[in-house]
Amino acid sequence: MLLYDRVIALARAPHWYESGGVPDTLDGRFDMVAAVLSLVLLRLEDVPEAGPASARLTERFVTDLDGQLRESGVGDIGVGKHIGKMMGMLGGRLGAYRDGLAAGDLHPALARNLYRSGLPDAAAIAHTEAALFALRDALAARPTESVIAGDIA
Template sequence: MGRDAGRDALVPLYRAIVSAARLPVWYRAGKVPDTIDGRFDMIATILTLVLLRLESEGAQANAAAARLTETFVDDMDGQLRQEGIGDIVVGKHVGRMMGALGGRLGAFRDALAPGGDLDGAIARNVLRDPDADRGAVAVLRDGFLSLNAELEATPVNELLEGAWRS
């Protein structure tokens, strides 16, 4: 079976998501653990912001969002295998990761709406601690809001090419 050209076209965007998720500020000032789980949380959160941006474009961006999610799944599958996790267990892990991504989408959709509790969503979904350090939550909140504004300011065709405006 050949590669999906539509998915291949989204590789630059996925790489931009991963690069944004690896910025040291998240791990230093934001206190996200620099572990496999912490890196997953950051990639999934940045991906969530991008998916919510695509969602705002309506039906025309749905296919791209689905392909971007498939790219994420493929990457996570590969990362798990690289860590030595076997075929039988990989599927369960990927299933949990997809559940976490879906939960994060709902949490951040609500949190970014007027009156939403973004700090709570960050504490629960990124730092995995409802009583997380307020300073760290503030760093993450400010960074996510800035990134979200950049995504909103970027025309969807540019975003799909992996470029967002900063």
């Protein structure tokens, strides 16, 4: 699914980690993917026709998590438990980013969900916050069909 591939590519862009201070760790990369994925899902959630695409995007995320967990050595029994926990984390992030975007302030959501191991300097947080607002604006400016087709940045 091209849209998912674009989410991953955008979340792995070096600026998040170099200028934004996102930890370049397994957890940091998951958190960044969850942030970008959340913004895309939030863009699609108010468009009834986008429901199937949102479901496919979420299913692709689960499939990717499943494969990565298995590659890292998690056994069959533990995979479902880990995926359930990660989906819960994604749901929490959706709410936090939705609220932060509506309030015009992502700092609390970033502190809680992206910088879990400690806050970087103010310039790094400002970079990440500005880049996420820019992504939100770019997504809003595109037709839904374009977003679904993978045109997200």
